[in-house]
Amino acid sequence: MGIGLSLIAVLGLILFAYFGTAVLGLNALFGIVFPYTAFIVFVVGFIYRVVKWGKSPVPYRIPTTAGQHYSSLGFKQNKIDNPSTGWGVTLRMFLEVFAFRSLFRNTKAELLEGRLYIGSSKWLWLGAIVFHYSFLIIFLRHLRFFTTDTIWALSLLESVDSFFQIHILGSPLLYITDIAILASLLYLIGRRFFDSKIRYISLPSDFFPLFLIIGIVTTGVLMRYFFPVDIVAIKELTVGLIYLNPVIPKEIGSLFYIHLFLVSTLFAYFPFSKLMHMAGVFLSPTRNLANNNRMKRHVNPWEYLVKHRHYEEYEDEFREKMKKAGIPVEKE
Amino acid sequence: MKLPKPEELISNVNLKKLPSKFWMDTLPVEFKPGFYCYGAKGKNLAYVDFPNARDFSVTDEDWRLPEDWKNIVINGIKQRLERFRTFHVFMDICVRCGACSDKCHFFIGTGDPKNMPVLRAELIRSVYRKYFTLGGKIFGRNGGARDLDIDVLKELWYYFFQCTECRRCSLFCPYGIDTAEITIIGRELINLLGLNTDWISGPVANCYRTGNHLGIEPHTMKSTLEFMCNDIEEITGIQIEPPINKKGAEILFVTPSGDLFADPGIYNAMGYMMLFHEIGLDYTWSTYASEGGNFGFFTSLEMAKRLHSKIYEEAKRLKVKWILGGECGHMWRIWHQYHNTWYGPIDFLEEPVSPITGTKFEHAKSTKIVHITEFTADLIRHGILKFDKSRNDNLIVTFHDSCNTSRGMGFFEEPRYVIKSVCNNFYDMPDETIREQTFCCGGGSGLNANEIMELRMRGGFPRANAVRYVREKFGVNLIANICAIDRATLPPLMNYWVPEVRVSGVTELVANALIMKGEKERTMNLRMEPLPGKEEQ
Numbered sequence: 020m021g022i023g024l025s026l027i028a029v030l031g032l033i034l035f036a037y038f039g040t041a042v043l044g045l046n047a048l049f050g051i052v053f054p055y056t057a058f059i060v061f062v063v064g065f066i067y068r069v070v071k072w073g074k075s076p077v078p079y080r081i082p083t084t085a086g087q088h089y090s091s092l093g094f095k096q097n098k099i100d101n102p103s104t105g106w107g108v109t110l111r112m113f114l115e116v117f118a119f120r121s122l123f124r125n126t127k128a129e130l131l132e133g134r135l136y137i138g139s140s141k142w143l144w145l146g147a148i149v150f151h152y153s154f155l156i157i158f159l160r161h162l163r164f165f166t167t168d169t170i171w172a173l174s175l176l177e178s179v180d181s182f183f184q185i186h187i188l189g190s191p192l193l194y195i196t197d198i199a200i201l202a203s204l205l206y207l208i209g210r211r212f213f214d215s216k217i218r219y220i221s222l223p224s225d226f227f228p229l230f231l232i233i234g235i236v237t238t239g240v241l242m243r244y245f246f247p248v249d250i251v252a253i254k255e256l257t258v259g260l261i262y263l264n265p266v267i268p269k270e271i272g273s274l275f276y277i278h279l280f281l282v283s284t285l286f287a288y289f290p291f292s293k294l295m296h297m298a299g300v301f302l303s304p305t306r307n308l309a310n311n312n313r314m315k316r317h318v319n320p321w322e323y324l325v326k327h328r329h330y331e332e333y334e335d336e337f338r339e340k341m342k343k344a345g346i347p348v349e350k351e
Numbered sequence: 352m353k354l355p356k357p358e359e360l361i362s363n364v365n366l367k368k369l370p371s372k373f374w375m376d377t378l379p380v381e382f383k384p385g386f387y388c389y390g391a392k393g394k395n396l397a398y399v400d401f402p403n404a405r406d407f408s409v410t411d412e413d414w415r416l417p418e419d420w421k422n423i424v425i426n427g428i429k430q431r432l433e434r435f436r437t438f439h440v441f442m443d444i445c446v447r448c449g450a451c452s453d454k455c456h457f458f459i460g461t462g463d464p465k466n467m468p469v470l471r472a473e474l475i476r477s478v479y480r481k482y483f484t485l486g487g488k489i490f491g492r493n494g495g496a497r498d499l500d501i502d503v504l505k506e507l508w509y510y511f512f513q514c515t516e517c518r519r520c521s522l523f524c525p526y527g528i529d530t531a532e533i534t535i536i537g538r539e540l541i542n543l544l545g546l547n548t549d550w551i552s553g554p555v556a557n558c559y560r561t562g563n564h565l566g567i568e569p570h571t572m573k574s575t576l577e578f579m580c581n582d583i584e585e586i587t588g589i590q591i592e593p594p595i596n597k598k599g600a601e602i603l604f605v606t607p608s609g610d611l612f613a614d615p616g617i618y619n620a621m622g623y624m625m626l627f628h629e630i631g632l633d634y635t636w637s638t639y640a641s642e643g644g645n646f647g648f649f650t651s652l653e654m655a656k657r658l659h660s661k662i663y664e665e666a667k668r669l670k671v672k673w674i675l676g677g678e679c680g681h682m683w684r685i686w687h688q689y690h691n692t693w694y695g696p697i698d699f700l701e702e703p704v705s706p707i708t709g710t711k712f713e714h715a716k717s718t719k720i721v722h723i724t725e726f727t728a729d730l731i732r733h734g735i736l737k738f739d740k741s742r743n744d745n746l747i748v749t750f751h752d753s754c755n756t757s758r759g760m761g762f763f764e765e766p767r768y769v770i771k772s773v774c775n776n777f778y779d780m781p782d783e784t785i786r787e788q789t790f791c792c793g794g795g796s797g798l799n800a801n802e803i804m805e806l807r808m809r810g811g812f813p814r815a816n817a818v819r820y821v822r823e824k825f826g827v828n829l830i831a832n833i834c835a836i837d838r839a840t841l842p843p844l845m846n847y848w849v850p851e852v853r854v855s856g857v858t859e860l861v862a863n864a865l866i867m868k869g870e871k872e873r874t875m876n877l878r879m880e881p882l883p884g885k886e887e888q
Contacts, residue, residue, distance in 0.1 A: 024493060068443070075436040081688050081759070083521045083529060085787040088761030091713035092729055094768070100787070101761040103714075115525070121450075122525040126783055128453040128813075130366055133358055135459060135816040137783040143450060147525070210449075215369040217449040219464050220473065222495040224486070225447050291486050296526055299444030304437050305527035310761060312687050313715040316695040321434055325653055326400075327660035328559055330668055333639050336560070337569050344570035346638060347596050349668075 021223025022212070028223075029230040029281075036280035041273040049276045050256055051265040057283035064290025069298050078319040080312050083305040085124075103311045112307055116300060119148055146206040153200035154232075156180060157239075160194070164257040190244040197240055204233050224293060231285055238278035248275050354385075354805055357848055361812060364462035366453060374470060375477070375492065378502040380509045382410050385805030388512055388548035388798070395556040396545055399654065403545025409508075414501070420544050421499055425482050427540045428475075432483065437532045442479045444526050445469060451520035451530070456791050457513050460809030468520035468530040471510050475537055478503065508546055511537040513806065515795035516649075517754035522787055534796070539651040547650055550800035554646040558658050562641040563608035569596075569638035575611050576636065579621045586879065588871030591628045593636060596669065600635035601706060603666050606677025606723075607644035607835035615855050616838045618877040619678060622862030626727065629867045630707050630735060634675065640665035643682035644835060649797035656693045659685060663694045673703040673719040675726060678856050680795065680834035683722065683762070684755035691718045708733040724765045724833055727861055731772045738864040740775050742876065745883040746829045747776040748860070749821050751814065751841065752789035753834035761787075766833050766857050773864040778825040784817035794840035807840065808847050815848030822849050829853050831860060 039045045086097025102108045114120040127140035156176060163173050181192035208229045211221045242248045252268035253275060259266040289295070301307065334341070334348055341348050354360070370377075390407035397404035403417055417423065432439045451468040453459065458466040465471065473495070480487025480496035487496030497503065516531035541547070554564035561568055567575065576593040584590050594600060606623065610616040627634055640662045647654035666674055676686060691697070700719040703712040710729045712721045730736050748770055756762040763786045771777050784790050793811025821827040830841060830852055841854040863876050874885040881887065 021493065072436060072440050072443075075433055075439040077436045078434060079689055079692055081437070081529070081532070083518055083527055083758050084761035085522055085758070086761055087763050089714055090725060090765075091711060092725055092732070092765070094728075094764040097761070115527075119525055121523060121527065122448075124523055124788075125450050126454075126523075126788075128366060128459050130361065130364060130459070133362060135813050137781070143448060147448070214449070215367055216452045216464070216467065217447075219369045219374065220447045220449060220452065220467065220469050222447065223490075223493050224495055291484075293444065293446045296444040296446050299440050300526045302436060302440050303444075303527040304440075305521055305529045305532075311714075312691055313718040313720065314713070316691045316717050319692050322692065325657045325660070327657040327664075330639050330661070330664055333562065333661075337638075340568060340570045341638070344573045346569050346573055347598065 021221065022226050025223050025226035025230050028227060029234050032231075032281060032284055033234060033277050036277040037273050039280075040276040046267045046271070046276065049280050050267050050271075051260070053280060053283045054260060055265075057286040061286040061289055064287075065295075065298065068290050068295055069302075072299070072302050076320045077304045077308070078321065080308045080310075080317040081304060082308045082310045084310050088310055102309050103314070104309055108307060108309050112301070115306055119144055119151075121306075122147060142206070143210075146203050146210075149199050150203035150207060153196040153203065156196045157194075157200060157236075160196075164254055165261045167258060187244050190247070193244070197236070197243075200236055201233075201240070204229060204236065208233070228285070228288070228292065228294060231281060231288070235278060235281045235285065238274055238281065242274055242278065246272075246274060248272060354808060354847070357808075360805075360808060361460060361462075364460070366459065366462060369464045374465065374473075375497055378506060380502070380506040382505075382509065385803060386513070387509060388550050388800045388803055391545070391547040391549050391552040395549075395552040396547065398556040399559050399657070401545060401547070401552070401650070401654075402543055405545060407546060414505075414544075414546065416501075416544055420504075423543050424478075424499060424504070424540050427543050428479060428482070431536050431539070432479075435532070435536065437529065438536050440526075441472065441528045441533060442476055442483075445472060445476070445528055447473075448525065450523045450525065451528075454520045454523050455514075455530075456517070456519070456793060456813045457515075457806070457810045460793070460812040461513075461806070463513075465506075465510050466513055468514075471514055471530055472528065472533050474503075474507055474510055475533065478507075504544075507537060508541055511541060512548060512798065513810075515754070515791045515793070515798055515810065517791040517795055518758040519754070519788070519790065522758060535648075535652070538649060542650045542654075548797065548800070550802075551646050551649045551797035555650060555654060555658070558642055558646065562637075562639045562661055563611075564642055564644060564646055565608045565612050567608060567611060567641065569641075572611060572636075572638050572641055576620075576624070579617060580624065582877075582879065583621055583625055586875050586877065587625070587867055587873060589625075589628065589867055589869060591624050593624055594634060595636045596638055597635035598669050599671075600669060601633040601672050602635070603640065603662075603669060603671040603674045604634045604636055604677065605640050605643045605662055605674060605682075607679040607682060608642045609644065609835035609839055610677060610856070611641075613839060615842070615853075615859065615878075616835055618859040618862075619838070619856030621877050622856065622858035622860075623677060623723065625862040625865060625867065626736075626858065629865060630730065633706065635669060635671070637665045637669065643676055643679050643686075645682060645685055646797055648681055648685055652689070655685060655689070659690065659693070663697065667699050672701040673721065674700070675721050675723060677723050678833035678835065678858060680753035680755035680836055682835075684759040686718065686720050687760050690720070705729055707735055722762065722765070724762070724769055724857060727858070728765045728768050731769060736861075737866040738773050739866050740773055740864050741884070742864050742873065742882050743774040743860055744776070746774060746860070747778065747825060747827045748774045748829045748831050749778055749780055749818065749827045750785070751780075751792070751818075751830050751832040751837060752785050753832060753837055754789060754791050754795060756833060757787055757789050762833075763787075766831070769857055770831055770860060773860050776825075778821050778827055780817040780821050784813065790814040790817065792834075792837045792840040793844060795836055799836055799840045804843070808844065811840065811844040812848065814841075815844055818845065818852055819849045822852055827852060829855055831855050831857050833857050
């Protein structure tokens with residue numbers, strides 16, 4: 020549900036930015052006010068959400084154990100999937116965050132003639148990892164717009180990203196990540212259309228960020244390969260934003276402002292949305308705790324005493340029966 | 352109610368084609384016979400001071416809720432958001448990637464889209480959004496939010512009692528979202544309104560009064576154990592006197608009461624006593640701590656704590672050194688993941704050391720509770736026990752990993768090591784159905800009621816399907832396990848799907864192969880059936 024609605028919302032945002040800049044000429048609003056506001060909302064909102072989660076304690080240590088536990092009997096422990104130490108947890112979390120280890124485990128269940136078959140299914144993992152790493156690299160590449168000097172690491176990243184040295188119609192070198200992110204986005208949105216299960220569970224808030232990011236990538240790609248924009252002018256704007264000395268150069272077209280506005284929207288939307296999984300994954304108690312409950316006590320800050328039936332009450336009720344059966348009692 | 356034939360049961364389940372109607376628009380939920388447990392009885396709720404105690408019938412239009420039930424639920428959610436980071440984070444970060452969708456045995460067996468773990472969580476997440484998030488308040492339905500009304504409440508009830516808290520979905524979730532945690536909290540909320548099931552609240556009340564779910568009173572427990580010892584004597588010629596409530600014993604032994612009552616659990620209980628007798632263990636049963644299982648866990652964590660308290664109180668009263676636990680699933684999840692937090696530091700007990708082998712169970716040094724299977728594995732490893740494996744030669748064995756000991760502990764090698772030490776024929780089921788990926792028996796978390804047999808047969812289908820595979824490939828005829836719920840739920844499941852396969856605990860197999868000092872020549876197994884090669888001509 021919500022495909023049309025989300026698409027309309029993103030198209031509306033694009034039109035809004037186009038109208039605002041090309042027609043009304045509110046370049047300062049879209050080039051300065053919105054980016055600053057979005058950034059502040061992002062930072063404050065992000066911190067607020069994480070702090071709010073952090074305020075909820077972790078009463079019980081309930082890791083999902085995905086391998087043999089540690090035991091002093093010497094059965095070989097799976098130290099990554101069932102860590103018993105902080106180091107093991109660190110490794111588990113590292114693989115979770117950087118390699119999507121749990122998603123890599125994914126399988127597919129199929130029913131055929133009354134039998135269940137379970138097969139390996141790595142497409143979602145592949146789509147997710149390509150998307151996230153492409154996004155990360157593109158994000159890092161953009162840092163060059165915010166620095167006055169060239170940073171060697173960024174240059175290296177760019178040259179790796181354009182490794183194949185392909186030019187389209189005489190445009191600048193093609194970035195691999197530009198193709199990869201579009202392909203992965205199409206896959207991620209495609210499965211929400213075509214996979215009956217995923218379509219059933221999807222909400223507008225699943226389609227909206229996808230369309231929004233597709234909008235961002237598309238405008239970015241258009242600017243780089245098809246409708247070249249004045250990089251120097253853009254850099255004037257972006258560096259001005261960073262040094263808190265914002266200026267609006269004259270020569271930048273609406274395409275750029277649409278791009279920037281969609282990015283601003285993404286930033287502002289982030290803390291209120293499921294995109295917070297970026298921070299949440301670190302706080303997930305089924306993954307970030309060691310499975311050492313029998314060795315080390317975990318303390319719950321709000322644990323309270325409960326009423327239970329004491330032995331005395333039990334014996335009072337059953338004393339005669341116990342005595343008759345020859346079971347020892349406390350009070351004769 | 353009569354079940355359809357096995358080949359018909361899931362023939363109309365289609366995991367690829369789901370309804371196109373938006374899931375919020377399918378209310379009110381239809382309570383299908385065979386899919387819901389009967390409502391709780393007022394007297395059982397009242398006995399443990401549960402709120403809104405009254406007889407409750409699921410199909411009644413009027414659930415006789417308290418006037419301000421909505422506030423009770425919403426405040427209940429608020430309190431739990433503030434208390435459980437799990438719940439709080441899990442309400443917020445799901446991206447609905449769908450990795451969990453086909454991991455649930457209930458979804459696979461019913462095809463009901465609301466049994467996809469993600470959607471089960473969305474049922475309550477939508478309520479959370481409405482009352483606790485800005486987006487939900489502003490965008491309402493388009494923000495994935497909905498009002499809490501009586502139809503929503505009924506839907507929550509229906510689907511939180513179609514989850515066995517097995518955590519298989521949590522394994523595959525990229526953020527570790529644990530539906531069991533959400534179901535546990537969902538059931539706590541439901542419980543605030545007195546909406547429990549009879550099958551759960553009855554045993555809870557029993558357990559509070561008598562110490563065990565079945566309501567076995569002390570003298571009955573003693574005679575039950577003595578009956579078993581008579582059988583043991585008939586089989587082995589060895590007389591055993593079960594120690595009961597014995598002060599100063601070294602070890603308190605606690606197992607689920609299912610092992611004292613029903614076939615095949617009782618053979619396991621006989622096995623425990625034979626094993627302990629053979630090694631001369633100084634232990635005691637307790638009639639007060641006569642239950643390791645804990646149906647309170649399926650109502651609220653507080654009730655779970657109230658029921659389990661007796662175990663430590665009894666350990667203290669009897670002045671034992673440490674506790675040995677029998678074969679059980681959720682008992683071990685609680686012992687492993689909750690107990691130490693509830694009652695610790697447990698300094699009146701000692702760090703467990705096997706009195707026979709001297710092995711220190713360092714990994715249990717804080718809770719001071721050892722699992723019978725690791726205890727047995729240690730005995731075997733030290734060559735303490737002598738076995739005649741041929742007594743189990745008529746058995747071709749597979750092992751069912753119980754959800755709780757698998758994804759709540761990581762207890763995989765010990766049972767396999769023990770089984771292989773006492774049986775010549777052992778075959779594991781396919782990898783994606785065992786160990787951490789194991790499928791539920793279909794009746795965990797208090798869903799082993801008879802009135803939901805159809806749901807159980809559907810939910811247990813993935814497990815049964817894997818058993819059928821090893822049955823056809825290797826001729827497997829016995830599924831061993833270390834869980835009392837399994838011993839209760841797997842027999843009807845096997846009977847329905849794979850009728851040739853029987854069910855047993857691991858200790859039964861151990862005791863059957865165990866060569867005891869001074870025993871007569873055995874001709875019968877613990878079930879008093881002829882041993883292989885000892886059949887009457």
